Amino acid sequence: MRTRPGTLATLLLAAALLAGCARTEGRTAPPEPADRRWRPAPGLAWQWQLDGRVTPSADVPVYDIDGFENSRDDVARLHRDGRKVICYINVGAWERFRPDQADFPASVLGRTNGWEGERWLDIRRLDVLRPIMERRFDMCREKGFDAVEPDLVEGYGNDTGFPLTAGDQLRFNRMIADLAHRRGLSVGLKNDLPQIPQLLAHFDFAVNEECAQYGECARLTPFIEAGKAVFHVEYKEKNSAFCAESRRLGLSSMRKRLDLDVWRQPC
Structure with a gap:
């Protein structure tokens, strides 16, 4: 016709x-086409600051900062300086101090995770958590971030108050990666070393805490071999105790204080 x-x-x-x-x-x-996403390569130096609004004093190509505490202007300023910027979002625990804390029903709140004002989430409840995480990742995208660091994605190995299994965690983590990719954001696997073989294809880089202290850094080599960066920090170990191995493995390593302020001591 x-x-x-x-x-x-x-x-x-x-x-x-x-x-x-x-x-x-x-x-x-x-999802947005993969070739449009930032793909951080091994060896990139980085800064990790989560204690409020970013202080852009470190001359490094990558910044990982709090998604709620920083504005679109903060991200744009880092971009003008030639930085890529990662949006830190806690996806595995409820935080009393976040502006969307009331969106989480009591039924998904478990035991404390050891940090004041935080409680583990029942990651089996994808129907409840998915829309909340979608809104959070929308915020990261709207502020101009290049990637997301979803924290606490290893609840199944902790005393959460829920009978979480490795399968529950895999489903949740894959959902989180998919939410990021659908928004054109790269996504990092935070810790969760035992599930690297099942999750490597879904994540664009890794973020790790204290693999040297626990003798586990070699478990991150699949990311390096796949051409994906591993952003690594130690808190207690001195640089002399871990930097040689970090360089050999290709990790992007530094020492930080536990409060993740501006101070850093890179390898």
């Missing part, structure tokens, strides 16, 4: 609007 002048354009516009409304129909848009 032939159309009147202008009708085809109208139909195309209507189709675009329907696609934009796909989320309300229970559908989600496909």
Whole structure:
């Protein structure tokens, strides 16, 4: 059937609007193409500061900063200086001090994780947690971040108050990676060393704490071999105790204080 002048354009516009409304129909848009995402390579120096608004004093190409505490202008300033910026978001625990803390129903809050004002989440409840994490990752994207560091993705190995299994964790972690990729954001696997073989293909880099202290850094080599950066910190070990191995393995390593302020002592 032939159309009147202008009708085809109208139909195309209507189709675009329907696609934009796909989320309300229970559908989600496909992930952004992988080649558009930042793909951090091994060996990049980095700064990790989570104690509030960033202080851009470290001359390094990568900054990992708190997604809530920093603004779009803070991210843009780092970009003007040639930095890539990672959005820290806690996905495995509820935090009393976050502006969206009331979005989490009591049914998904477990035991304390040892940090004041934080409680483990029931990661089996994807129906509850997915929309909350979508909004958080939307925030990261809207502020202009290049990537996400989702924290506490190893609840199954802790006393959370819920009978979490390794399978529960894999489903949750893959969901988290997918949410990031659908927004054009790279995503890092935080710790969770036992599940690296199952998750390597889903994550673009790794973030690790204290693998040297526990003699586990070699377990991160699959990321390096895949051309994916491993951003690593130690808190108690002196640089002389871990930097030689870090350089041999290709890790991006430094020593930090536990409060993750501006101070850093890179390898």
